[in-house]
Amino acid sequence: LLVEAELASILNNRCEAKSKYYMAIIQSRDSGILMQGALANELAGKFYLKIGEQSKAIPLFEEARRLYRVWGGIAKLRHLEQEVGYLFVD
Numbered sequence: 001l002l003v004e005a006e007l008a009s010i011l012n013n014r015c016e017a018k019s020k021y022y023m024a025i026i027q028s029r030d031s032g033i034l035m036q037g038a039l040a041n042e043l044a045g046k047f048y049l050k051i052g053e054q055s056k057a058i059p060l061f062e063e064a065r066r067l068y069r070v071w072g073g074i075a076k077l078r079h080l081e082q083e084v085g086y087l088f089v090d
Contacts, residue, residue, distance in 0.1 A: 001027055004038055009047050017047055038067035042080060049084070059089050 005020030021044035028037035045060035061084055070079040081088070 002036075002043065004041065005047070009050070014051060021047060034067050034071035035073065038064045038071060038073065039074070041067065044082070054087070057084075061087060 001020050001024040005017050005024055006066035008017035014086060016046055021040065024040040024089075025037065025044060028040050041060045041064035045057040045064060048054070048060065064080060064087075066069065068074075069078065
């Protein structure tokens, strides 16, 4: 689903991309795979940032940060914070 979301984003099919990102996040949550959930939230956040919907991107990035932290992906967490850290309040 995440690959399908990325492809829809590249093809500028916003409606399909939104749906696929949402489904990928739900699927990762249901499966309990933290790394997959973190990546799904991060990529969805980047998609929303790209289309100018910052208010939707921020909670996705915050969830990605939380999941990377819980999973132990500290290097990935730091990379995300360097990339979009300006969006975070804390």
